[in-house]
Amino acid sequence: MKLSNYLEHIENIEIFPIVGLVIFMAFFVLLLLWVFKSEKAVMDEHASMPFDEQEIELQHKEQTQNSNRHGQ
Amino acid sequence: MQTDKTNQDPTAVANDGLVEHFAYDNKIVKYFAYATIFWGIVGMLAGLLAALQLAFPVFNFELAYTSFGRVRPVHTNAIIFAFVGNGIFMGAYYSLQRVLQTRMFNDKLSLLNFWGWQLIIATAAVTLLMGFTTSKEYAELEWPVDIMIAVVWITFGWNMLGTIIKRRVKHIYVAVWFYIATWVAITMLHVVNSLELPVGPFKSYSVFAGVQDALVQWWYGHNAVGFFLTTPILGLMYYFLPKIANRPVYSYKLSIVHFWALIFIYIWTGPHHLLYQSLPDWAQSLGVVFSVMLIAPSWGGMVNGLATLRGAWDRVRDSAVLKFIVVAVTAYGMSTFEGPMLSIKSVNALSHFTDWTIAHVHIGGMGWNGFMIFGILYWLIPKMFNTNLYSEKLASFHFWIGTLGILLYAVPLYWAAFTQTLMWKDFNELGKLANPIFLDTVTQILPLYHTRVLGGLLYLTGAVVMVVNIWKTIAAGNCPDDEPASAPALRPLVVAAAKAEGESYHRFIERRPVQFTILSLVAVAIGGIVEFVPLFAIQSNVPTIASVRPYTPLELEGRDVYVSEGCNTCHSQQVRPFRSETERYGEYSKAGEFVYDHPFLWGSKRTGPDLARSGNPNSLMKKTNFWQYKHLVNPQEMTNGQSIMPPYPWLAENELDLDATPAKIRGMMTLGVPYAEGYDTQAVDDLRKQGQEIAADLRGQNIEVSATSEIVALIAYLQRLGRDISEAAPEAQASAAEGQDDSSK
Numbered sequence: 064m065k066l067s068n069y070l071e072h073i074e075n076i077e078i079f080p081i082v083g084l085v086i087f088m089a090f091f092v093l094l095l096l097w098v099f100k101s102e103k104a105v106m107d108e109h110a111s112m113p114f115d116e117q118e119i120e121l122q123h124k125e126q127t128q129n130s131n132r133h134g135q
Numbered sequence: 136m137q138t139d140k141t142n143q144d145p146t147a148v149a150n151d152g153l154v155e156h157f158a159y160d161n162k163i164v165k166y167f168a169y170a171t172i173f174w175g176i177v178g179m180l181a182g183l184l185a186a187l188q189l190a191f192p193v194f195n196f197e198l199a200y201t202s203f204g205r206v207r208p209v210h211t212n213a214i215i216f217a218f219v220g221n222g223i224f225m226g227a228y229y230s231l232q233r234v235l236q237t238r239m240f241n242d243k244l245s246l247l248n249f250w251g252w253q254l255i256i257a258t259a260a261v262t263l264l265m266g267f268t269t270s271k272e273y274a275e276l277e278w279p280v281d282i283m284i285a286v287v288w289i290t291f292g293w294n295m296l297g298t299i300i301k302r303r304v305k306h307i308y309v310a311v312w313f314y315i316a317t318w319v320a321i322t323m324l325h326v327v328n329s330l331e332l333p334v335g336p337f338k339s340y341s342v343f344a345g346v347q348d349a350l351v352q353w354w355y356g357h358n359a360v361g362f363f364l365t366t367p368i369l370g371l372m373y374y375f376l377p378k379i380a381n382r383p384v385y386s387y388k389l390s391i392v393h394f395w396a397l398i399f400i401y402i403w404t405g406p407h408h409l410l411y412q413s414l415p416d417w418a419q420s421l422g423v424v425f426s427v428m429l430i431a432p433s434w435g436g437m438v439n440g441l442a443t444l445r446g447a448w449d450r451v452r453d454s455a456v457l458k459f460i461v462v463a464v465t466a467y468g469m470s471t472f473e474g475p476m477l478s479i480k481s482v483n484a485l486s487h488f489t490d491w492t493i494a495h496v497h498i499g500g501m502g503w504n505g506f507m508i509f510g511i512l513y514w515l516i517p518k519m520f521n522t523n524l525y526s527e528k529l530a531s532f533h534f535w536i537g538t539l540g541i542l543l544y545a546v547p548l549y550w551a552a553f554t555q556t557l558m559w560k561d562f563n564e565l566g567k568l569a570n571p572i573f574l575d576t577v578t579q580i581l582p583l584y585h586t587r588v589l590g591g592l593l594y595l596t597g598a599v600v601m602v603v604n605i606w607k608t609i610a611a612g613n614c615p616d617d618e619p620a621s622a623p624a625l626r627p628l629v630v631a632a633a634k635a636e637g638e639s640y641h642r643f644i645e646r647r648p649v650q651f652t653i654l655s656l657v658a659v660a661i662g663g664i665v666e667f668v669p670l671f672a673i674q675s676n677v678p679t680i681a682s683v684r685p686y687t688p689l690e691l692e693g694r695d696v697y698v699s700e701g702c703n704t705c706h707s708q709q710v711r712p713f714r715s716e717t718e719r720y721g722e723y724s725k726a727g728e729f730v731y732d733h734p735f736l737w738g739s740k741r742t743g744p745d746l747a748r749s750g751n752p753n754s755l756m757k758k759t760n761f762w763q764y765k766h767l768v769n770p771q772e773m774t775n776g777q778s779i780m781p782p783y784p785w786l787a788e789n790e791l792d793l794d795a796t797p798a799k800i801r802g803m804m805t806l807g808v809p810y811a812e813g814y815d816t817q818a819v820d821d822l823r824k825q826g827q828e829i830a831a832d833l834r835g836q837n838i839e840v841s842a843t844s845e846i847v848a849l850i851a852y853l854q855r856l857g858r859d860i861s862e863a864a865p866e867a868q869a870s871a872a873e874g875q876d877d878s879s880k
Binding site: 079082083086087090091094095097098099101106107108109110111112113114118121122 | 230233234304306308309310374377378381382383384387388391392395396399400403639641661662664665668
């Protein structure tokens with residue numbers, strides 16, 4: 064028997080879209096909670112991954128100069 | 136420090152106990168950069184030719200190989216898969232090695248990926264111009280090329296996952312997540328949408344028919360935009376924008392939310408290409424809701440990109456690279472706002488089938504994709520060749536002329552779209568269509584098509600200036616194939632298969648590439664499954680119509696000619712349930728009319744009128760065989776020189792390949808089209824008979840043409856479109872005949 068013959072007999076198949084939406088919303092809310100609970104230091108470390116150590120030092124230097132300039 | 140051993144073998148790793156020394160493979164990045172530039176120019180030239188053809192039909196050159204229906208797919212495929220595709224590989228191969236602190240997994244796989252992709256592109260260009268096409272937008276390539284794509288794409292994925300697995304860092308940076316999602320989603324989309332039954336060396340029929348084929352195609356089509364033109368470019372944005380601006384991404388937290396929300400939502404949105412068409416309402420509503428939701432993650436990404444430039448905006452004034460990137464990200468924001476707006480049904484009722492869609496995709500294509508790749512090239516080439524950009528001024532010139540080009544391209548098309556859609560829908564005080572002749576709405580917007588050519592020309596000029604600038608930069612510098620690098624060896628936790636105590640699930644997934652890939656697949660598969668299964672499984676979703684019968688062999692051959700010439704590029708076959716359309720074309724289209732259509736040919740743009748009712752005697756679209764013949768051979772002659780349709784004189788000279796007809800009938804039977812058992816042996820005789828009837832009719836009008844020529848087959852097909860629903864169902868015919876018999880007794 065063809066697969067479609069079995070599929071035709073899935074009961075309440077119309078509810079699929081709602082189930083999909085619920086799965087997504089649940090995943091999304093949990094993800095949001097987890098993300099905002101995450102430590103900033105770890106996130107900063109991850110965000111700096113494209114840079115090598117020299118570049119990070121330069122960025123820090125630039126940031127310090129900027130904050131000094133704003134503080135004056 | 137580089138060791139002697141590394142110099143001899145770039146993939147070798149010397150370990151001094153703490154730090155490992157290795158080399159980045161710059162050669163492959165360089166190759167992809169050259170290919171990006173070369174195919175970019177080719178793709179833009181093809182686009183310029185297509186724009187010229189729409190403005191001045193003489194540019195079709197009266198040749199099959201250079202007619203608009205074949206040139207347009209060459210342009211779209213060249214831009215998407217050749218220009219942007221090579222650009223993606225260029226950026227991915229460069230950034231993967233750096234954020235994972237390792238050389239690519241295997242140099243041979245890298246080269247196979249490169250040369251395989253170029254071979255696909257070259258084959259695609261040749262086969263499309265020869266008329267070998269499946270007709271499915273952005274998936275036009277025939278089955279042998281589909282197999283080549285699958286092989287090369289798997290090579291890329293294997294190489295990428297291998298590289299991720301052998302990395303020297305614990306966390307996988309967010310740019311790489313986007314590359315993984317791209318690979319997973321494109322694999323899935325390509326496989327499902329390419330399910331086709333070969334019936335010849337470069338000919339196949341989609342296994343899906345009608346409404347189901349339409350849903351699969353636009354699930355693919357929209358996600359080709361989502362997962363080939365968006366997610367990989369976002370991956371490039373998350374790596375190159377921080378590097379170019381020299382500051383980390385604005386919010387890493389936002390990038391995580393951006394990633395998961397985007398990949399999950401994108402996959403659902405395909406049905407917004409089929410609004411008011413023969414698709415069940417629930418599927419249309421799903422497409423609309425998810426399309427509107429898509430604004431949130433898209434704009435989250437745009438804000439994250441632009442905010443990364445905090446404190447660096449002053450540098451935008453002096454840096455052409457940053458200018459390109461800023462406009463690219465802004466264009467991304469514009470097109471991802473416009474997309475959801477176009478998905479709202481009331482807006483779509485006006486915009487669909489017009490140049491609005493073309494303008495929309497070019498904001499994305501020229502602005503987001505093109506400018507992002509130009510910006511990356513201007514930054515990457517001097518860096519890899521250890522020199523400065525030859526001319527910052529020329530780069531700046533490229534930026535300004537390119538921006539002007541985008542504006543001159545898109546604004547006239549928006550104008551054209553508003554004008555034409557309002558003309559289509561306009562009724563006079565008598566309640567009749569104000570513009571019953573479709574061609575009048577085309578000639579009205581022709582000046583805007585001319586302006587569009589200028590926009591494209593400016594954009595191409597900018598790209599040519601870039602070629603000179605990059606060429607001079609390369610000539611002044613030197614790019615070693617292997618760039619020495621070093622990194623601390625991998626720590627044990629990275630390779631630990633189990634989740635560590637106190638480690639969150641997401642943290643665990645972030646360092647497990649295979650699990651991450653599977654989870655991405657689940658996220659992108661849900662939308663497709665939820666949309667497909669009910670449509671394929673429940674018969675009530677595609678109500679059948681008793682009077683709809685399979686095509687005759689001649690009509691089937693004519694349909695293949697229609698596909699081969701790319702008629703669906705300019706003509707839709709889908710009458711939407713609006714009064715303005717039913718008045719112009721006839722009864723609106725229903726899902727049951729398309730059950731034997733492998734593939735569906737609903738089209739997405741009306742450069743010419745809809746043809747769904749061209750064979751329906753109750754429709755104004757119905758024309759005689761004589762008119763169809765004369766119009767196909769020389770459209771200008773039939774329209775006082777006004778039509779912009781290319782002439783197709785070769786159709787009257789080309790003979791059908793009748794040796795292939797039985798295989799086509801057998802193919803259709805395999806796909807479930809109810810021809811009688813053994814009909815393939817009778818098909819050619821029936822074809823000749825029907826062809827002779829049309830040829831005899833034309834002979835009566837002093838036109839001598841072979842009964843088995845392509846033009847006769849195409850006329851037969853056009854005369855069939857929409858005819859079935861004007862006829863009674865076979866049972867009704869039978870009972871009517873019985874009634875007559877009874878009354879005659």
